[in-house]
Amino acid sequence: MSETWERLAGLELRIEEYALERLERDLGHDFVRVCTVVRLRGGGHEGLGEDVTYAVGDHDALQAAGPTLPLAGQWTLASFSEHLAALDLFPAPPSSEVFRLYRRWGFESAALDLALRQAGISLHEQIGRAPQPLRFVSSLRLPEPPTLEPIEQRLAQHPDLAFKLDPTPSWDGALVGELAERASVAVCDLKGHYVGTIVDNPPDPALYRRVLEAFPDAWIEDPALTPDTEAVLAPHHDRITWDAPIHSVADVHGLPFAPRTLNVKPSRLGSVRELIALYDYCEAERIGLYGGGQTELGVGRGQIQYLASLFHAQAPNDVAPAAYNFTPLPDDLPGSPLEPAPSNIGFRWGP
Helix, strand or coil: CCHHHHHHHCCEEEECEEEEEEEEEECCCCCEEEEEEEEEEECCEEEEEEECCCCHHHHHHHHHHCCCCCCCEEEEHHHHHHHHHCCCCCCCCCCCCCHHHHHHHHHHHHHHHHHHHHHCCEHHHHHCCCCCCECECEEECCCCCCCCHHHHHHHHHCCCCCEEECCCCCCCHHHHHHHHHHCCEEEEECCCCCCCCCCCCCCCHHHHHHHHHHCCCCEEECCCCCHHHHHHHHHHHHHEECCCCCCCHHHHHCCCCCCCEEEECHHHHCCHHHHHHHHHHHHHHCCEEEEECCCCCCHHHHHHHHHHHHHCCCCCEECCCHHHHCCCCCCCCCCCCECCCECCCECCECC
16 A cells, blocks of 8 residues: 555545535537536535536436435545445446546545545645646647637737647648647647547548657657557657556556656546555656546546646646636636645645
């Protein structure tokens, strides 16, 4: 057991009841985001987490079923996590098996928040780490046909802002050249490990080559490895990062070559223990990390910002304030870095 997990595992946790709250926002481009806030209550305190499952129907089913899970009782954070692992958190089978991890994170993050609040201490004090100013990038997929307008809108407010972008086959040489002139691309996410989603991006050696040559200092995330793409990617292994395949330390061991850095999304790990294990492993192996988001609408966004500020504050973290995803774009976007804003107790960021 790692030292960090030891500081959390034994936290006492009393749950008397729980409630679910629906969050919904139209983010434009035919994307209505729905999330569920998990509210665990006990001992006069409330712990919050956010289920970031993407299928609206899965949220509908959870909210229609109501708070029927057997969660009440006296636990430690570790024993509650083991209890959750034995439950089916979906009233009906999920639209994707990975959503089981996303939902578990919603309940586990709420449990961590509640346990810390019942103990009267903050996360950073409990684990002995100080929050640092948080660097973030703005994550975008350009419209089709592609235009740089979304980038220009954000640069107009913050000229030094960096971006995590999703290159697609419609990115021709002219567009890539214009982007390269701005020197603002920190990460290119090739989305090569998604199947059956709205962001599927089939392997395209020509696109990969165009991106690799235009952005020599950018991280290259989640390429699809095929005989054709591997020939293009081989000289660039030291800047290839992974996101979608990473759900545990075992997944890092299973990568085709050792990574220099990884994108860590807490909801992809599912449990606090698995997340801490990944943090500790990567620190020991000197593997860099940057944070990733799941278009959170509520408390979950602040929680991933909090974690990033503790474990990889200076990385190109894809944890920009939620307003960066809004349509129309607000006129008062916060700039990077964000000053540390942990709550006095619990696992929350901001007021």
